[in-house]
Amino acid sequence: MLDKVIRLALENRLIVVVASLLVLLVGTYITMKMPVDVLPDLTAPTVTIITEAHGMATEEVESVVTYPIESAVNGSSGVRRVRSYTVAGLSTVWVEFTWGTDIYKARQVVNEKLQSLAGVLPADAIPQLAPISSIMGEIMHVALVSDKHNTMELKETADFVIRKRLLAVPGVSQVSNIGGDTRQYQAELDPQRLQAFGVTVGQVITALKGANENFAAGVMKKTGQEYMIRGVGRVRTTADLEQVVVAARGGVPVLVRDVARVVIGPAFRYGDASANGKPGVVISIQKHPTANTLELTKRLEGKLAELQKSLPAGMKLETDIFRQSDFIERAIDNIKKVLTEGALLVIVILFLFLGNVRTTLISITAMPLSLLFAIFALRIFDISINTMTLGGMAIAIGVIVDDAIIDVENVFRRLQENRLKPESTRSPSRMVIFEASKEIRASIVNATMIILMVFMPLFFLTGVEGRLLRPLGISYMVSIGASLIVALTVTPALCSYLLPRAKCLEREEESAAVRWLQRLYRPMLNLAISRPKLVIAGSVVAFAWQ
Numbered sequence: 001m002l003d004k005v006i007r008l009a010l011e012n013r014l015i016v017v018v019a020s021l022l023v024l025l026v027g028t029y030i031t032m033k034m035p036v037d038v039l040p041d042l043t044a045p046t047v048t049i050i051t052e053a054h055g056m057a058t059e060e061v062e063s064v065v066t067y068p069i070e071s072a073v074n075g076s077s078g079v080r081r082v083r084s085y086t087v088a089g090l091s092t093v094w095v096e097f098t099w100g101t102d103i104y105k106a107r108q109v110v111n112e113k114l115q116s117l118a119g120v121l122p123a124d125a126i127p128q129l130a131p132i133s134s135i136m137g138e139i140m141h142v143a144l145v146s147d148k149h150n151t152m153e154l155k156e157t158a159d160f161v162i163r164k165r166l167l168a169v170p171g172v173s174q175v176s177n178i179g180g181d182t183r184q185y186q187a188e189l190d191p192q193r194l195q196a197f198g199v200t201v202g203q204v205i206t207a208l209k210g211a212n213e214n215f216a217a218g219v220m221k222k223t224g225q226e227y228m229i230r231g232v233g234r235v236r237t238t239a240d241l242e243q244v245v246v247a248a249r250g251g252v253p254v255l256v257r258d259v260a261r262v263v264i265g266p267a268f269r270y271g272d273a274s275a276n277g278k279p280g281v282v283i284s285i286q287k288h289p290t291a292n293t294l295e296l297t298k299r300l301e302g303k304l305a306e307l308q309k310s311l312p313a314g315m316k317l318e319t320d321i322f323r324q325s326d327f328i329e330r331a332i333d334n335i336k337k338v339l340t341e342g343a344l345l346v347i348v349i350l351f352l353f354l355g356n357v358r359t360t361l362i363s364i365t366a367m368p369l370s371l372l373f374a375i376f377a378l379r380i381f382d383i384s385i386n387t388m389t390l391g392g393m394a395i396a397i398g399v400i401v402d403d404a405i406i407d408v409e410n411v412f413r414r415l416q417e418n419r420l421k422p423e424s425t426r427s428p429s430r431m432v433i434f435e436a437s438k439e440i441r442a443s444i445v446n447a448t449m450i451i452l453m454v455f456m457p458l459f460f461l462t463g464v465e466g467r468l469l470r471p472l473g474i475s476y477m478v479s480i481g482a483s484l485i486v487a488l489t490v491t492p493a494l495c496s497y498l499l500p501r502a503k504c505l506e507r508e509e510e511s512a513a514v515r516w517l518q519r520l521y522r523p524m525l526n527l528a529i530s531r532p533k534l535v536i537a538g539s540v541v542a543f544a545w546q
Helices: 002-011 013-033 058-074 103-115 151-167 191-197 201-211 238-242 293-310 324-354 357-364 366-380 387-396 402-420 429-460 463-488 490-498 512-530 532-545
Strands: 046-052 079-087 090-097 138-146 172-178 183-189 215-222 225-231 245-249 252-255 260-266 278-287 315-323
Touching: 002 013, 002 429, 002 463, 002 490, 013 366, 013 490, 046 058, 046 103, 058 079, 058 090, 058 103, 090 103, 138 151, 138 293, 138 324, 151 172, 151 183, 151 278, 151 293, 151 315, 183 191, 183 201, 183 238, 201 245, 238 260, 278 293, 293 315, 293 324, 315 324, 324 357, 324 387, 324 512, 357 366, 357 402, 357 490, 366 387, 366 463, 366 490, 387 463, 402 429, 402 463, 402 490, 429 463, 429 490, 463 490, 512 532
Parallel strands: none
Antiparallel strands: 046 090, 079 090, 138 278, 138 315, 172 278, 183 260, 215 225, 245 252
16 A cells, blocks of 8 residues: 555655645644644633632631632532632632633533522622633733822722723633732721610611612603603712711711721731832733633733733833743744754755755655644644644654655665666666665565564553643654655655755765764674674673662
């Protein structure tokens, strides 16, 4: 069957060469559009449940919120692990599912389990599912600082302006603001006045809660027109709260201002943030797992530059605190450098040993074609370009030309022998190329299969190890397999175009590098042949020593 493949490649050499050019063009375009990341996505499908329980201590939140949620989701289908983190007033539960579980199905399963907690959790503790993100989804930290504004104003701007604008950027999963003070209306009660008016703290709290709302009062029809009637009670200023009625004594209403002083102050906060020694608000931006980190970073930079122009005078967005794209670009640049240096080294070695430009050109053609086939495979398996996939290609760079070199060298030698024959006894060039390729076909196929089998165990790894190393194995094995296909098709076709009329076929001697190595190797070879027992014994001793 492989002989037929070689024969068809030679008979349709123009189609083979044109198809190779199309692979180069399409592969280059796909490579430019591929998502780029530092590492493969190592996050198991995870659903995050966040529950706020205001006013509760850590022990209470753990016992009445976190534990019931853990118990409810623990038995869900496909759940791999359940973890939690509880602090005062906040419960966070992570539900990890087995690898390969659809994240949307996982969220549906968790959501159904949470419905069974109705009436179990405290009335004001409502569990919510956090947006979909990944363990490496935190792509940028931005700091909002100012020399003219206090942390309360910074927090308001971050919460109600910056966060909403950033969430509108496609690919952004979640925006979290850290630090700053939350503006809060505070009623500072006077115990003596409470006692004087006979009002309790509970009555004040109930009155404040009930007064801060708008309500509808129906519709009034008049002269063919309908007028909406509503009560506007939403608090806008401290004066609005001061006018709230708490109770009545002898027909006289007791207002909040009679028993308390209403001020605007910062709410109790759990943490703080600063940037370059200045107090401020740090904005953490997380991406959706399928978003391209580099493209999303560029969109965010444009949006942040636009936001900077609309911020109040004195506020500044510092965008160079943390960017995951910086690590990605540095890592990818290092791998690209290794690939480039490896390719150049292979080209130099090929030229030194093959001795002419044409055979070198045919051999190195296998490199870009094989690597682009690996890119196609990554695209099919929905794997990003990262340090592991590029690492697999870097490891393969010195191996993918082996099959082509063996084929080209044998074809060159057979064409050289054919050229040196009398013209009447020469065989057609295509026949010589076919026979030469057929002669070494079994060798390159067996060698390639052995190399592929060595990397097969990578695909049996599970967990994080499998997620980390499997992309390396895919890129390496596809590159090596593609090099075999190229050696059986593209290499014979290019040989039939470039070698039959080459003047270098008339040269009988090997290249200078090969002749120099032969002079060094001949004495050692003669010594090994003349004393085989000594060589074998030395090998056995060296093996036993190791």
